[in-house]
Amino acid sequence: MWCSTSKTLKPDNECSQKSWDLPLIDLSSKHLLDSAKNSPFEEARLKAVSTKESGAWLNALPVAFLGTLLDDESFRISVGLRLGCSICTTHKCRCGSTVNEKGVHGLSCKFSAGRFPRHSTVNDLIRRALTTSDIPAILEPLGISRDDGKRPDGMSLIPWSHGKPSVWDFTCVDTVAASHIDSTSKIAGGAADSAEKMKLKKYSTSRDQYILYPVAIETYGSFGPYATELFNLIERELIHKTDDNRARSFLIQQKLWSNDPSIRVVCLDDLKLRIQRFAPQFRGSSQQDAQEFLCYLLEGLHEDVNMAVDEPNPNPKPVLMEIDKSFSFNVDAMDSWSRFLIMNKSKFVDNFVGQLKSTLRCTFCGYCSETFDPFWELSLPIPQRSGQLSLSHCLDSFTSVEILDGEEKPTCSMCREKRKCLKFPKILVIHLKRFSQSVEFSEKLNTFVDFPLIGLDMSPYAAEDIVPCPNNLYAISNHSGTTYSGHFTAYCRHLYTKIWHEYNDSLVSSIPPNSLVSGDAYILFYQQEAHPKFEQRDVDSVKSYCSVADPDSTLRTVYSADNHDMFNTVVEKHETPVYLAPAAHSDPVDIVHSGPVLNFLSNTHYGYLHQQCCHSSGNRPHSSFPEKSMGYNLEGI
Numbered sequence: 328m329w330c331s332t333s334k335t336l337k338p339d340n341e342c343s344q345k346s347w348d349l350p351l352i353d354l355s356s357k358h359l360l361d362s363a364k365n366s367p368f369e370e371a372r373l374k375a376v377s378t379k380e381s382g383a384w385l386n387a388l389p390v391a392f393l394g395t396l397l398d399d400e401s402f403r404i405s406v407g408l409r410l411g412c413s414i415c416t417t418h419k420c421r422c423g424s425t426v427n428e429k430g431v432h433g434l435s436c437k438f439s440a441g442r443f444p445r446h447s448t449v450n451d452l453i454r455r456a457l458t459t460s461d462i463p464a465i466l467e468p469l470g471i472s473r474d475d476g477k478r479p480d481g482m483s484l485i486p487w488s489h490g491k492p493s494v495w496d497f498t499c500v501d502t503v504a505a506s507h508i509d510s511t512s513k514i515a516g517g518a519a520d521s522a523e524k525m526k527l528k529k530y531s532t533s534r535d536q537y538i539l540y541p542v543a544i545e546t547y548g549s550f551g552p553y554a555t556e557l558f559n560l561i562e563r564e565l566i567h568k569t570d571d572n573r574a575r576s577f578l579i580q581q582k583l584w585s586n587d588p589s590i591r592v593v594c595l596d597d598l599k600l601r602i603q604r605f606a607p608q609f610r611g612s613s614q615q616d617a618q619e620f621l622c623y624l625l626e627g628l629h630e631d632v633n634m635a636v637d638e639p640n641p642n643p644k645p646v647l648m649e650i651d652k653s654f655s656f657n658v659d660a661m662d663s664w665s666r667f668l669i670m671n672k673s674k675f676v677d678n679f680v681g682q683l684k685s686t687l688r689c690t691f692c693g694y695c696s697e698t699f700d701p702f703w704e705l706s707l708p709i710p711q712r713s714g715q716l717s718l719s720h721c722l723d724s725f726t727s728v729e730i731l732d733g734e735e736k737p738t739c740s741m742c743r744e745k746r747k748c749l750k751f752p753k754i755l756v757i758h759l760k761r762f763s764q765s766v767e768f769s770e771k772l773n774t775f776v777d778f779p780l781i782g783l784d785m786s787p788y789a790a791e792d793i794v795p796c797p798n799n800l801y802a803i804s805n806h807s808g809t810t811y812s813g814h815f816t817a818y819c820r821h822l823y824t825k826i827w828h829e830y831n832d833s834l835v836s837s838i839p840p841n842s843l844v845s846g847d848a849y850i851l852f853y854q855q856e857a858h859p860k861f862e863q864r865d866v867d868s869v870k871s872y873c874s875v876a877d878p879d880s881t882l883r884t885v886y887s888a889d890n891h892d893m894f895n896t897v898v899e900k901h902e903t904p905v906y907l908a909p910a911a912h913s914d915p916v917d918i919v920h921s922g923p924v925l926n927f928l929s930n931t932h933y934g935y936l937h938q939q940c941c942h943s944s945g946n947r948p949h950s951s952f953p954e955k956s957m958g959y960n961l962e963g964i
Contacts, residue, residue: 347823368503369411371511372547375502376409378515380555381548404430409547434546435501442499449497449544450480453561460564462487477530479539488538488560495540495557496530498522502547511545519543519551527553602627617804617815618704618758618850625703629675635668660684660749663699671701679703682750684790699749704756704850709772718778718851719787721759726788747790755785755798755853762810771810775846783853798853805847818843 330337334354338346356377363369375381384405397405407414413428426432433439450466457464463484479496486492500518502511510517526541533539543551550558603609606623664682671680683700707721726747761772783798803818817830818838829838 367508367512370513371503371508372411374515375511375545375547375549378549380544380550381409384548408434431501431503435504445499446480446497449499449542450495453495453497453542453557454481456561456565457483460561460568462564477533479530480542482537487564491536491538493540493557494530494533494537495542496526497542497544498526500543500545502545502549511549516545516549516551519545519549519554523551523553614808614811614813616762617806618706621756621804621850622703625675625679629671629673632673632675633671635670635672659697660699664701664750667701678753679756681748681752681755684747684749686747704758706758706760708760709774709776711774712772713774715775715777718757718776718783721776722785722788748785748788748795749790749793751785751789751793751795751798751855753855755783755855757851757853759849759851761806761849771806771808771813773846776848777844778848778851780840780843796855798855800843800851801854802852803843803848804850804852805845806849807847815849816847 335350338350356373359373360370363373404414406412408430411429414430415426415428417428418426420426420432420436421438422436424432424436433441454464454466464481465484466481467478468482469478479494481495483493500507500522502518504518507518507521510521520543522543523541526543527539530539530541540553540557541551542554542557544554599609602624605627609615609620609623660682667680668676680701680703683702685698685700686695687698688695705722705725707718707725709721710716710724759776761774763770763772779800781797781799783800785795785798789795801820805816805818807814807816818827819830820827827838827840827843829836
């Protein structure tokens with residue numbers, strides 16, 4: 328299917344995500360540009376938004392105190408302009424011009440409220456970035472010479488680039504303005520390039536004393552060459568001066584997803600060195616526990632991108648809360664979960680964290696109390712030291728009634744505790760507790776635990792009224808050896824080919840599914856399927872809508888299959904009336920043409936589904952799928 332869709336052969340480097348994506352994106356881009364040949368406006372827009380810089384803002388973490396959290400209206404307009412959608416009704420501007428439904432007049436009108444803020448914001452960003460890199464800079468210096476009267480937007484106070492102080496002057500040019508449309512419809516960034524050349528000419532007499540950076544950015548996001556050079560230099564200085572781990576992580580991520588066929592193995596020594604700076608227990612080459620490292624890595628990444636900005640309550644209720652009997656079970660569960668999310672809000676929490684309910688019942692007085700506990704993984708005991716058992720036996724042992732005694736004993740002389748799952752994460756991490764500690768020594772349990780590859784049913788371990796989705800295995804961490812000496816390997820299932828591979832240091836080889844289950848399995852990674860509730864769609868409404876002629880929808884929205892899967896699974900039970908998106912990788916009503924990598928949706932259909940699922944009154948979708956969600960994941964051209 329992929330070969331027929333992309334009209335090319337299967338990529339040589341199958342492990343590279345980029346090698347699967349690029350042919351389809353290039354093909355989609357070609358089709359879009361071919362359909363826009365008779366419209367200079369559409370050609371200019373499509374070429375501008377296809378540049379690397381144009382979509383970078385969609386990948387920014389939406390954090391309020393960093394200024395990257397757009398309000399809903401700004402986000403709607405930003406995405407609408409990029410997709411070429413209608414964003415307003417036709418009306419008259421204060422300047423007397425007619426504003427059409429595309430709304431592009433406001434990008435360059437002298438009465439536009441956004442012209443001054445965007446100019447001052449970019450200049451302040453450059454100044455603050457230089458200052459953070461220990462390069463002091465000022466805005467609007469009186470002049471770079473005493474007699475020329477020219478005032479650039481900013482200047483560094485010390486030499487740093489090519490041994491000279493730097494001067495920059497910023498301008499934002501309208502991609503689709505009548506004066507630029509001829510150049511921007513032929514080449515992306517044509518208007519920015521011309522504007523930078525004009526700035527260079529303006530400051531030509533000062534280039535002996537300063538390094539001049541004319542910074543030109545188009546309204547649709549294209550950068551001029553000097554703007555790109557300046558931001559690349561500042562990025563390198565920031566990484567060098569701040570040693571920011573996240574900046575390094577982004578570079579490592581680029582390296583991992585590289586399409587270079589010569590890069591078959593990525594060495595993560597640099598990542599290990601940075602982690603052990605903050606976690607000395609991982610120093611050296613001695614054997615470490617993979618589960619402990621995974622917990623540290625996930626929670627550390629979560630803290631790095633945590634979007635929670637609320638100040639902590641000076642007298643907070645604990646997340647582990649005893650249930651108030653005056654409230655219903657669901658109200659208390661949601662209250663406990665909401666308080667956890669106040670200080671923990673990230674994609675890692677969305678995907679990896681679930682919620683447990685623990686019931687404590689006194690065998691003497693009969694009193695029963697219930698508490699809630701968020702979890703990143705389920706650490707399951709192995710109830711026997713040898714032989715063979717199933718994963719369900721371990722889950723039964725984890726959720727079974729336990730008599731608390733000794734140091735764990737509560738106020739009463741004997742109590743019984745039972746655990747159930749309230750909320751299952753999208754990625755369920757199951758840790759098999761193979762290492763047991765005793766007073767004298769530690770030992771490893773090599774018990775063979777049989778586990779399903781598809782359709783793991785967690786319903787027997789769910790709290791009442793909770794209907795969990797089936798889970799499919801996609802990765803295994805294995806440990807061979809003893810407590811004191813051993814070796815870790817991993818099995819992973821490719822996202823698109825569905826082929827399992829074994830990762831053993833620098834060696835990668837395919838492995839048949841019947842060889843995956845072994846006594847060395849240590850950590851299991853399961854992913855939720857789409858909820859069966861969402862298979863029942865209001866197909867008639869969609870068909871009725873699609874029967875309406877759509878002559879203007881030659882342009883199409885492109886978004887990833889991963890986002891399509893999320894579109895079908897993130898909405899929780901009872902939180903949306905009708906979910907109109909078809910199931911992932913299916914084509915029931917010929918709206919979404921699903922392939923293994925990308926999905927295509929006409930702009931009108933996209934707007935309709937977006938309105939139904941994100942703007943309908945009453946029940947809104949779950950917070951994991953806010954109005955911005957689809958926009959952040961757009962890979963459209």
